[in-house]
């Protein structure tokens with residue numbers, strides 16, 4: 001049977017007369033989507049704007065290097081500066097050698113006149129060679145350190161922002177760009193700015209020599225390099241803009257490629273026979289990015305060709321001027337020889353300088369993404385505050401409203417409720433009614449936009465959010481399957497305190513996980529990830545029991561269970577609820593579940609609808625009221641009766 005992916009590709013190739021033609025076809029995909037508009041601003045950054053921003057970017061990059069290792073940074077700087085000086089001395093001594101050799105007089109005398117400059121040249125070259133080796137060694141140490149510092153800074157800031165920021169597509173996009181090239185760019189900006197400095201020193205030497213020999217030659221030198229510099233800057237911007245255009249396409253392609261390769265969706269991928277469908281989509285996205293890259297390369301080559309042609313013309317003019325000066329007798333042959341050498345050196349240095357400046361500029365564009373993300377994340381970092389108290393008698397929510405970023409309506413709307421020590425509170429409602437969001441507000445994961453959360457009368461907004469969460473244990477709706485041993489999967493609930501195996505076993509028993517863990521090949525030490533040799537995987541219900549054990553192990557005064565028994569069999573569910581009731585005696589439990597039978601014994605039940613509490617009270621009270629709770633309860637009860 002022919003492969004539809006292969007078929008589609010060949011059909012597309014038949015139609016694709018030129019890459020440009022294909023691109024026009026894909027214009028919808030390649031046009032900046034509305035959710036990438038923030039990057040348009042970056043793409044339109046002009047060269048001058050970038051030059052103005054460059055000093056700050058350079059400072060930030062060097063600060064990063066300094067923090068990574070002050071000693072190595074100093075070593076790099078010192079060896080580069082000294083190397084630059086040695087190169088300049090070398091250049092000046094070359095002029096001295098030429099001057100000696102080309103002056104009038106008998107040859108032995110001319111050679112003798114050139115010897116001191118020659119000795120200086122040899123010395124300068126030797127010193128420069130040594131310094132270059134020292135600089136390379138220091139540079140080689142500094143580069144990975146800067147990269148490591150940038151990576152750590154990125155991770156630190158990514159995890160310091162509040163949870164709501166993770167739901168902000170603008171921030172996620174900024175993160176993607178910072179991660180994509182930003183950390184690498186930090187290292188590159190440092191690397192290239194060192195080179196920039198070295199070339200600048202060489203250029204100053206060449207220009208100084210030329211200015212002394214004949215001032216008119218200096219502007220010619222600049223003219224010769226300007227077009228190359230222009231072409232390099234334009235090429236950098238073309239590349240950067242293209243990356244911006246493609247970032248959304250890449251994100252989608254990477255997401256799909258991950259789904260194709262990951263273990264978790266592997267079963268569903270095959271069961272629904274979606275392999276070809278997804279492959280076609282990935283192929284389409286890859287093609288878009290390939291064609292865009294080909295298009296940009298074409299433009300870059302054309303730009304560079306034009307730049308080089310103009311530079312060649314200007315170099316020719318500089319030499320023509322030199323010959324003119326010689327012809328008209330306004331310059332001696334020895335001076336003209338030295339000037340030709342200095343022009344050659346100068347053009348070399350200026351070209352290198354233009355290319356290095358361009359690399360700093362190009363990497364600066366990406367480093368600006370990194371800096372932009374750092375600034376954005378710092379602005380969103382969770383505030384510090386006082387320590388939350390170790391325990392509480394009462395937590396109150398007063399008219400609390402919370403909306404997700406960009407949401408049309410609040411997920412939790414004007415909710416007031418009270419949790420008392422030792423109580424079991426149940427949150428009930430249909431899908432999307434706001435139960436999980438409310439639980440996240442209680443857990444200190446989201447800060448309400450209006451209303452207050454108070455702990456024994458003290459506003460929790462003033463507490464350090466990290467210390468609030470220290471007092472809370474959560475069984476998430478979809479608990480994370482940590483690729484760690486079974487023991488660590490439980491102990492991670494209180495990773496800050498050393499846990500004996502006995503203590504972990506106790507928590508596992510409380511979460512009804514002990515028995516199946518003991519059946520694993522290496523019991524508590526079994527690695528729970530099929531991605532590694534001898535790793536084991538668990539069933540959905542077993543993972544959930546492990547998550548419940550983890551929450552018990554956390555031993556916090558507030559326990560929030562968001563659908564803790566969704567995947568559990570009837571016996572395990574019964575066990576977990578029995579233990580939850582025992583546990584509630586010493587703490588407060590918030591229970592979210594669609595199993596109405598489990599809710600009956602809660603001390604207080606809150607019924608949510610579209611984010612608002614529409615009913616509250618005990619089970620009997622709510623049944624008598626005959627509202628939504630009564631409807632949901634009777635519906636489930638009758639389903640069991642007829643079954």
Ligand SMILES: Nc1ncnc2c1ncn2[C@@H]1O[C@H](COP(=O)(O)OP(=O)(O)OP(=O)(O)O)[C@@H](O)[C@H]1O
Nearest residue numbers: 167404407411429430431432433434435436437438
């Ligand atoms: N991360 C998010 N970003 C934006 N909107 C969200 C996010 N999470 C939930 N929502 C929206 O907030 C509303 C409440 O969702 P929530 O998950 O709190 O409901 P729930 O009652 O727990 O639902 P379920 O019973 O299905 O678990 C829904 O309309 C949902 O679409």
